[in-house]
Amino acid sequence: CMTNCPTLIVTVGLPARGKTYISKKLTRYLNWIGVPTKEFNVGDYRRECLKIYKSFEFFRPDNEEGVKIRRQCAMSALNDVRQYLSVEGGQVAVFDATNTTRDRRGTIMKFAEQNGFKVFFVESVCEDPEVIAQNIVQVKLENPDYMNCSSEEAIEDFMERIKCYETSYQPLDEDLDSDVSYIKIMDVGRRYLVNRVVDHIQSRIVYYLMNIHITPRSIYLCRHGESDLNIKGRIGGDSGLSGRGKEFAKRLRNFLEEQNIKDLKIWTSQMKRTIQTAECLGVPYEQWKSLNEIDAGVCEEMMYEEIQEHFPLEFALRDQDKYRYRYPKGESYEDLVQRLEPVIMELERQENVLVICHQAIMRCLLAYFLDKTSHELPYLKCPLHTVLKLTPVAYGCKVESVYLGVESVNTHRDRPENVNVQRSTEDALQTVPAHL
Amino acid sequence: MAARHQRPSAASKSSAEAKRTDLKNNEKKCSWASYMTNSPLLIVMIGLPARGKTYMSKKLTRYLNWIGVPTKVFNLGEYRREAVQSYKSYDFFRHDNEEAMEIRKQCALVALQDVKTYLNTEGGQIAVFDATNTTRERRTLILNFAQENTYKVFFVESICDDPDVIAENIMEVKVSSPDYPERDRESVMDDFLKRIECYKVTYQPLDPDQHDKNLSFIQVINVGRRFLVNRVQDYIQSKIVYYLMNIHVHCHSIYLCRHGESQHNLERRIGGDSGLSERGKKFAVELKGFVKEHNLSDLKVWTSQLRCTIQTAEELGVPYEQWKILNEIDAGVCEEMTYKTIEEKYPEEFALRDQDKYHYRYPGGESYQDLVQRLEPVIMELERQGNVLVVCHQAVMRCLLAYFLDKGADDLPYMKCPLHTVLKLTPVAYGCKVEMFDLKVEAVNTHRDRPLNKVTSNSMLPPLIRRNSFDPLSSQDQIKRPRLYSMGSMHSHSHVFPPPAFSGTRFSRVSEGAELQQREDSLNGFSTPDTEEGST
Numbered sequence: 001c002m003t004n005c006p007t008l009i010v011t012v013g014l015p016a017r018g019k020t021y022i023s024k025k026l027t028r029y030l031n032w033i034g035v036p037t038k039e040f041n042v043g044d045y046r047r048e049c050l051k052i053y054k055s056f057e058f059f060r061p062d063n064e065e066g067v068k069i070r071r072q073c074a075m076s077a078l079n080d081v082r083q084y085l086s087v088e089g090g091q092v093a094v095f096d097a098t099n100t101t102r103d104r105r106g107t108i109m110k111f112a113e114q115n116g117f118k119v120f121f122v123e124s125v126c127e128d129p130e131v132i133a134q135n136i137v138q139v140k141l142e143n144p145d146y147m148n149c150s151s152e153e154a155i156e157d158f159m160e161r162i163k164c165y166e167t168s169y170q171p172l173d174e175d176l177d178s179d180v181s182y183i184k185i186m187d188v189g190r191r192y193l194v195n196r197v198v199d200h201i202q203s204r205i206v207y208y209l210m211n212i213h214i215t216p217r218s219i220y221l222c223r224h225g226e227s228d229l230n231i232k233g234r235i236g237g238d239s240g241l242s243g244r245g246k247e248f249a250k251r252l253r254n255f256l257e258e259q260n261i262k263d264l265k266i267w268t269s270q271m272k273r274t275i276q277t278a279e280c281l282g283v284p285y286e287q288w289k290s291l292n293e294i295d296a297g298v299c300e301e302m303m304y305e306e307i308q309e310h311f312p313l314e315f316a317l318r319d320q321d322k323y324r325y326r327y328p329k330g331e332s333y334e335d336l337v338q339r340l341e342p343v344i345m346e347l348e349r350q351e352n353v354l355v356i357c358h359q360a361i362m363r364c365l366l367a368y369f370l371d372k373t374s375h376e377l378p379y380l381k382c383p384l385h386t387v388l389k390l391t392p393v394a395y396g397c398k399v400e401s402v403y404l405g406v407e408s409v410n411t412h413r414d415r416p417e418n419v420n421v422q423r424s425t426e427d428a429l430q431t432v433p434a435h436l
Numbered sequence: 437m438a439a440r441h442q443r444p445s446a447a448s449k450s451s452a453e454a455k456r457t458d459l460k461n462n463e464k465k466c467s468w469a470s471y472m473t474n475s476p477l478l479i480v481m482i483g484l485p486a487r488g489k490t491y492m493s494k495k496l497t498r499y500l501n502w503i504g505v506p507t508k509v510f511n512l513g514e515y516r517r518e519a520v521q522s523y524k525s526y527d528f529f530r531h532d533n534e535e536a537m538e539i540r541k542q543c544a545l546v547a548l549q550d551v552k553t554y555l556n557t558e559g560g561q562i563a564v565f566d567a568t569n570t571t572r573e574r575r576t577l578i579l580n581f582a583q584e585n586t587y588k589v590f591f592v593e594s595i596c597d598d599p600d601v602i603a604e605n606i607m608e609v610k611v612s613s614p615d616y617p618e619r620d621r622e623s624v625m626d627d628f629l630k631r632i633e634c635y636k637v638t639y640q641p642l643d644p645d646q647h648d649k650n651l652s653f654i655q656v657i658n659v660g661r662r663f664l665v666n667r668v669q670d671y672i673q674s675k676i677v678y679y680l681m682n683i684h685v686h687c688h689s690i691y692l693c694r695h696g697e698s699q700h701n702l703e704r705r706i707g708g709d710s711g712l713s714e715r716g717k718k719f720a721v722e723l724k725g726f727v728k729e730h731n732l733s734d735l736k737v738w739t740s741q742l743r744c745t746i747q748t749a750e751e752l753g754v755p756y757e758q759w760k761i762l763n764e765i766d767a768g769v770c771e772e773m774t775y776k777t778i779e780e781k782y783p784e785e786f787a788l789r790d791q792d793k794y795h796y797r798y799p800g801g802e803s804y805q806d807l808v809q810r811l812e813p814v815i816m817e818l819e820r821q822g823n824v825l826v827v828c829h830q831a832v833m834r835c836l837l838a839y840f841l842d843k844g845a846d847d848l849p850y851m852k853c854p855l856h857t858v859l860k861l862t863p864v865a866y867g868c869k870v871e872m873f874d875l876k877v878e879a880v881n882t883h884r885d886r887p888l889n890k891v892t893s894n895s896m897l898p899p900l901i902r903r904n905s906f907d908p909l910s911s912q913d914q915i916k917r918p919r920l921y922s923m924g925s926m927h928s929h930s931h932v933f934p935p936p937a938f939s940g941t942r943f944s945r946v947s948e949g950a951e952l953q954q955r956e957d958s959l960n961g962f963s964t965p966d967t968e969e970g971s972t
Contacts, residue, residue, distance in 0.1 A: 174662070191644060194663040194681065200820060207678050210665065289806070335760060349671060 005118050006085035007201055009094045010108055012123035014169060015162050016135040018188070019124055022209065023096040024395045026122075029208055032368045033341060034334070035201065036090045040081055042097035045073035053145040056160040061168055074104070078111055085117060092201070093117075100169040102176070109180075120202050121182035122209065123172050131188055132162075139394050189213055208345070214392075217351040218261070219369070221362050222387040224273035225249050226408040229301065230384065233409070233435025236293060236300040241276045244406055248385045249280035251404040255387065256281065261352045267291065267343075268356045277356050285356075290339045293358035297330025304413065304432045308425055315428055319419040322378035333378050336364050344368055359411055362388075369397045379415060384408040409435055476555040477672060478582050479564045480575070482593035484639060485632050486605040488659065489594055492680065493566040494866045496592075499679055502839045503812060505561045505672065510551055512567035515543040523615040526631040531638050544574070548581050555587060562672070563587075570639040572647070579651075590673050591653035592680065593642050598658055602632075609865050659685055682820045689732075690818055690840070691825040692833050693858040695744035696720045697879040700772065701855065704880070707764060707771040712747045715877055719856045720751035722875040726858060727752055727825065736824045738762065738814075745827045756827075761810045764829035768801025775884065790887045793849035804849050807835050815839050830882060833859075840868045850886045855879035 009026070011019040023039045030037035047053070049069055058066045074097060084090040099105055105121070112119045126132065136158050140146060146154035172182050177195070183206050184193040192210055197203050225245025229237045241249065256264065266283060268274035269291035278285040299307050299314070307315050311328075318325040326332035340361065347353060347365075355365065359382050367377040369390050382388075385408045389400040410433040418427035479496070481489040493509045500507040519539055520528070528536045544567065554560040569575055575591075582589045596602060606628050610616065616624045642648045642655060644666050654677050655664040663681055668674050696716025700708045712720065727735065737756035739745035740763045749756040770778050770785070779786045782799075789796040797803035811832065818824060818836075826836065830853050838848040840861050853859075856879045860871040 178662075190667055192663070192665040194665065196661055197681065200817070203682060203820065206681065210668065210677065211674060289809075338760070346671070349674065 005116060006090065007092045008081065008085070008108070008112050008117040008119050009092060009205070010099055010105065010119060010121045011094070011096050012099045012105070012121050012172060013125065014100065014165050015098065016132045016140065016158065017124040017126050018135065019098070020096055020139070021395060022122060022124065023094045025212060026205065026208065027094055028368070028371045030092055031371070032337065034337065035092055037092040037094065038084050038090055039094040039096050040077045042074050042077050045077050046070060047144060049073055056157050056164060059161050059164040061164060078108070082115055086115060098165055100165050102170045118198065119181065120205065121172060121180060123182060123184045125171060125184060125186045126188060128187060142394070183209060185209065211345055212348045215351060219347060219390045220354040220387055221365055221390065222252070222354070222356055223358060223362055223382060223384050224277045224356055226384050227273040230409050230411055231436055233303045234301050236296040238271050240272050244408055245273070245277070246280070248404055248406040248408070249277045251406055252277065252387070253281045255402065255404060256354070263352060265350060265353045266356065267353060269293065269358065269361070271358070274356045274358070288343060290343055291355070291357045291361055294333070294336055294360035295327065295330040297327035299327055299330070303435070305429060308428045312428065313421055316419055316421040316423060319415060322415070323374040333360060333364065336360060340364050370399065371396070381412055383410065383412065409433065476560065476587045477562045478551065478578070478587045478589050479562060479676070480569055480578055480589060480591045481564065481566050482569045482575070482591055482642065483595065484570065484635050485568065486602050486610065486628065487594040487596050488605060488685070490566055490609070491866060492592060492594065492656070493564045495683060496676065496679065497564055498839070498842050500562055502808065506559055507562040507564065508554055508560055509564045509566050510547045512543055512547055515547050516540060517614055519543055526627050526634060529631050529634040531634060544577070548578070552585060556585070568635055570635055572640050588669060589652065590676065591642060591651060593653060593655045595641060595655060595657045596659060601659055654680060656680060679816070682816055684820070686822065688822045688863070690861045691858055692836060692861065693723070693825070693827055694829055694833055694853060694855050695748045695827055697855050698744040701880050701882055704774040705772050706775070707767040709742050711743050715879055716744070716748070717751070719875060719877045719879070720748045722877055723748065723858070724752045726873065726875060732823045734822055736821055737827065738824060739827045740764065740829065740832070742829070745829070748827050759814065761814060762826070762828045762832055765804070765807050765831035766798065766801040768798035770798050770801065794845040804831060804835065807831055811835050841870065852883055854881065854883065
């Protein structure tokens, strides 16, 4: 079974061990790097089936009715997995459930073998009561299962629920499971056991899982201050800051001081305008070449009007598929994502970071954090002089947008209605923002 | 501008001036990976003999040097061979042989002293201590040593109980070891196995659950079938773990060649995206024959996204993958020019490139240094794969070759990679065997040798250097240099603001401020290009 075999990732672990957190994050990452991935949460299926959750009693191992329903839900989910991987063109499916017995895992492996899927287990083991308690508070209390209880009741019930699984829990075993491909994550990443990684995608998954953490922190994204070329409505290039751009840099400095961020790292690209912005902050910063703006190739430093005049076909093609379109002698958004992957990996490793970058770059990074599709990505709004503060929370990311009050041009060009290559100049330039 | 202190405040103005001039002259290039490692790192191998420790040590060292982190291996066996001129038998290694035990301990101490010299005064960033280190006592000694010197420690333990693997190791590397100059294979095998038994008696593997749970380490089990990773502390340890998890010991060969001769090659033009010439097409056909002849199972073929490599691969009639990062070095404003035109149009640039071909970056383009950085994922993937044929370009091929053959930044840009020639690289013992296949199709020669008289212009213009890109050193490239770390962007901008087009400073220095105080003597520097050079 060679590289194009779909992969079935199977989570393993007691409740409140971060399985869904890992599933969702991994799914988001894989989709961002272009591997079609979908997660299948058996708990969701159970909630569909059993409209009302009464109590932990449902999960008691001696509750025959409960056991039957849970097995059916798992089967139903696996069927959808098969549909996704075999018919809908998915590449990776993440089967998110406790999967705590060897028996259940055996069933899944058989299913995978019958359908030609590779299996990779991700087990999360944690005995730290504080971490578990925090998990419960962060994600279980908001869960539909506990809509109508008080927090204390919910926590108490959930702890009983965990107990139901504990007696029959058979963790992945070095000897008994020596032929199985898996990673065992212990104590939220303090230790990992990795067994039989068989291909590139599993190796990438392992590397990713080993670099993420759950220490609270925030990521700040913003663009450079307004540049001289921005004012003229020209794309690309390597110009310096305008007067207003410099003002923004000053305000950014004040903003950071107010925020009083612990151990903030600052990253810029290697282009003048981001460097000049960072310089005003008066603190050390690092320059990454991979944060440079998208290379517009032959269209560098042109106005959209000029692109329409000289390359109307290219201009239309770009509007037709802005994510994949590559400027002649330049790059596409798709290329950008590839070159930004190490940046994302490093952002995952780090704690508080401010990234001063460019419009296309910021769109790519934002799409990763906010789980935007390749259709949405090239049209995400990233205005100048606005800082986005991203704070991981529960299964996602909280976004706060702070406009620093310095006027600037708008560089956002929406998708025009008419993307036909035969369109008129007027139609093509319909959405071009104003400039000098 | 307000700055956190990055230089010893005691520096007087004149000595600061002197330092600045000094810095201009000794530009040091610190790679991104190197920056991310603040304190020096001591990697400590653990394992019984014939478990692949030296193999991993050398390979890891070669990789780390290539990505620009100065690394060196300290092999205890070599120290022991120095001390005990002739090896007699495995009796030396018996744990009840007191005299020998003393000698072995002394060797370890001497080796550690050399580690200290390398990390503290020779600019080393990582030292790999390659020895069995099988007892807790020995490891405690090393941990104490590291703590005294504020080094981080990362253990790499290789555990293997597969007798076939062990026997093969012994055959491949021990039979030819200096310890066994005359012996025949069987007696070597016999003696060596007894040697291993001596160690087994006192072997205490790492215990992740109790005794060693606070140490940072990776256990590599049965040649990579399983790994246990504990407490990875930082970026470089994470990269080391990733690398070790991706290498394997299966037999495989990597074939490197350039695209067939292109139209631009014929016209002596660099870069661009032209198609194959007639001779180039002929080469592609010959290449197809070559691939068939060599009967490579499951051969993967990779090309760049430029026409010439794609056309070459098309001829092979097998599926191939296009990688953008295999594209030729971007010559920026010089794209599609001939060297003659470049010399006429940009004489300064031309001279600068000859001065330091590795670091020189074409205006609007790339340097070899940049290439190495963008090729790193290719290297990682080549390590993972089996048989691969990479159809690429001259500069790209040089970078890849430098990784496999352990060549440093000085040699890399002058490695010979002629058209219509396939290089076959086969890992063997601790290195790489190279076989060259000239497919006998005529082509132009695109190789420019190192100029005999390096141009040193009076204006002492420093080469256009971007700090903080990768700077491959070879494992042999261990010349004395002061501790590598950057001066940080604050320094550069104090005399070039507004920044010129090519100020490539990249370091943030805050976290290294403390070290700066300690290591005053090893101030490192870089030079920023004069603003006049900032033409695009």
